[in-house]
Amino acid sequence: MSKFRLKLTALFVIMIGVSVLAAGLLMGNSYQKNHQAALRDHMIRELHVLNAAAPWPEQGNEAEQSSYLQRQAQRFKEIAGMRVTYIRTDGKVMGDSDHEPGTMDNHLTREEVQQALSDGTGSSVRRSATLKQNMIYVALKVNLDKGDTNQGIIRLAMSLGDVENSLNNMWLALVFGLFLLFAVAAVVSYRVALSVTRPLERMTSAAKRMANMDYAIRVPEGGSDEVGELARALNAMAGSLQEQLDEIRQNGTRLQSVLDNMTSGVVMIAHDGRITLYNREAELLLGSSVRERVGRSYAEIRQHFELVGLIRELLENPVSVHEELTVYYPEERLLEIHIVPMTMSIDEEPGLLIVLQDVSAIRRLERMRSEFVANVSHELKTPVAAVKGFAETLLSGAMNDPETAKSFLTIIQDESDRLNRLIGDILELSKIESRRSPLQFSPIDLPMFLGRMSELLAAEAAKKDIVLDVQTEEGLFLEADEDRLGQIVMNLMQNGINYTPEGGKVKVRAEIIPALEDGEEEMVRITVSDTGIGIPKKDIPRIFERFYRVDKARSRSSGGTGLGLSIVKHLTELHHGTIRVESTVGVGSQFILELPLLQP
Structure with a gap:
């Protein structure tokens, strides 16, 4: 699994988890507030019922009133199951269903008492120091007598243990549901991330193979979304690059074939002196292989001192040169050398293109032709001169001497035969060389x-x-x-x-x-x-x-x-x-x- 897929899955899970957790917290808080509000309204109604059923006593002294209110509080506790407290407006407790009033602190500073005195009703939630648990307190201000300004406060208190237990159960269910949702979200997120990242991974792998010049790779194109469009664009690019690469390879193969089959040696030297091209004919003429030369300096061609010196001079001062140079390795040859400056690229200094042609055979044939003409002239001149000389001698009077005349005529005949053989051999050789006389096998x-x-x-x-x-x-x-x-x-x-x-x-x-x-x-x-x-x-x-x-x-x-x-x-x-x-x-x-x- 790729790191990107893991990150994407984790991101999805975190987003879903945070959303669910926030929703759970909001729902729990809302549930708690709504429950407490409903409970407070219910307790206020209970206080009105209690006040109507057992009003604050208007007669009697303080002790009698306290005793009466204490009995009412205990009786109502048995009926409603809630703690009842009667408080005078000065904060003194007159009756309480759970404790003796005389042992209880003044309640004037209690929050619910203060709200009841000011607004008629009041409520608060706090931990009871007496009962050691969270309690909700609701207080109601009542008039002791119609038209009388003296007032009292009736307070109901109820434990929030049931509410808290209910909230705890809700939080437990929420946590379990959250874990379950996390698991489902992880699976779903993985599937979603897989559907997103798998095409990207394939395209990344394909792009890496394309970087390594493997343009035959293709990516499944998928649907019509942006990823599918990207896959189609990548495939189109790979196809185009494959066609261009094939064309470049074909051109390179054709060029290499031309270079390898040329009858001239071709050497290309970069501006820094490195040999970048060295064809097969150059190997034969200069006596070293492509592996030994390409990528290395021309100065390493130590067998050809004059050629190295000429290259060094032309790299310093690039001009076209046409010379004939004799080399002695791997064998003695006369080479015709054409050297021209050539720029490999626009922003690069010019290098050299060297074309080598073995003209040893051509020069030898030219020499042989000159010698042939000279030899033919000499061979023809000798019998012709002899015939002419002896004929002139005969015409000058040697005809009168029969023996001398016969000797001279014999020499003339021999030289004529020799001349005839020579001309016949020359014609025969010419006929053979020109293939004008095909053989009959x-x-x-x-x-x-x-x-x-x-x-x-x-x-x-x-x-x-x-x-x-x-x-x-x-x-x-x-x-x-x-x-x-x-x-x-x-x-x-x-x-x-x-x-x-x-x-x-x-x-x-x-x-x-x-x-x-x-x-x-x-x-x-x-x-x-x-x-x-x-x-x-x-x-x-x-x-x-x-x-x-x-x-x-x-x-x-x-x-x-x-x-x-x-x-x-x-x-x-x-x-x-x-x-x-x-x-x-x-x-x-x-x-x-x-x-x-x-x-x-």
Whole structure:
């Protein structure tokens, strides 16, 4: 039970109790006064009857009169049951039904006697010192003789014990009724308080849950009174807040989804240097998690000294900045950084919004494009210059010397072939990169396919006394584009022959790689290894770049264009496969090609 309900119940009970008690006191007092007034009127009538029945004696001396009045008083006491006292106007008691007159005090100062002398009748209520109880006294002034100015007083006295007993019984009934009424009032008040406080308690509980952002709570609306109106207003407010909260959450989810899926890192820093936003891409670019950064100072990003210094400078002097910055953690990257001042709220100093973009690949591609243009120009210029030079020599008179002319024409033909291969490889690479030549997949019998590749290169290998060794599982099939797969394998085998000294060996092996987990696809691994000069470790990461040569002089003497491995890399990716190289200088190299057994 709530404190408010207890207080309300107690208030109701106290109000009812005070009202009943006041009414009881008023009623008891009124009852007592009315009873005494009725008793006094009755006693006055009795006094008139007594005076008529036994008038004050007019003859005789004082002793005779006293004796007569004493007898009348005792006789009337026996008849009416009330104490009778005869008093002279000077206060002397002439007769009394309960005591000897001679033993009694002068009664002139009695209140009822004084009122009777002045008004004709008088009354008072007091405790009798003689009888030791509360008494009501009524006095009547009587004339001793018609026309005589001498007067006497007859007084009746009656005990109020019966009245008091009646009042005590009434007070006992009143107290019992009051307790009973208190009990009934407590139950009724509790029910009333419950009907008032229960809706308020529900609304208070609902308001507390709303304060904790639980807007799904609803309060029973009840009737059409003010409490019901309040409940309906509270429910309407909760519904409105729920809709707004849902919309805010949806907007927050959409915003978070956008931030998490952006290809740019976003960092927001408040004016006091605390990081307030740090998206997923920023985690990848700067190498720390949201939990480590949000709510903490930007100065704790100790791995990026230059970035921290730039942020510090811009917080002191907020301006827009666009720079490129190299970071080395978690790995070396070139970042394009946009920093703009941004105010979080109207009355707050501006913070910073930082947008990070990894441009390492873009700059690398730009560099590769420049190198490609330079390499193409250089590669085209060399055979063209040779053809032009020897043609000019022939035109200048070398045609007259048959042997010289034949030698020059042979060189011109070789350079023309080289130029033709170079242009063909460039066109082929361009076609592959632009996806203008879609692959046509079909099942390929690998043992037969690799045997055919070996036969095509057998004559070239024989010139250098190189052994071609092809090993494959029988019945091994692979789904691929046969022409493109032929380009891949032919390039790898030709490279092995070209870079292997005389008397060496080029080995081709094909095998199945079983799936390690459920759901994985089976792969076919084709390994082309040689016993050639090998590739230095520093050159391995760039071996598949266009026009990249480990030994430029040897490549040119072998007739290579520098595009073969780049073509192999692109064709492998079109087959949804991978290729890597392992090599040791002076021992040899092996190119490991892994392709899906079945194309997706």
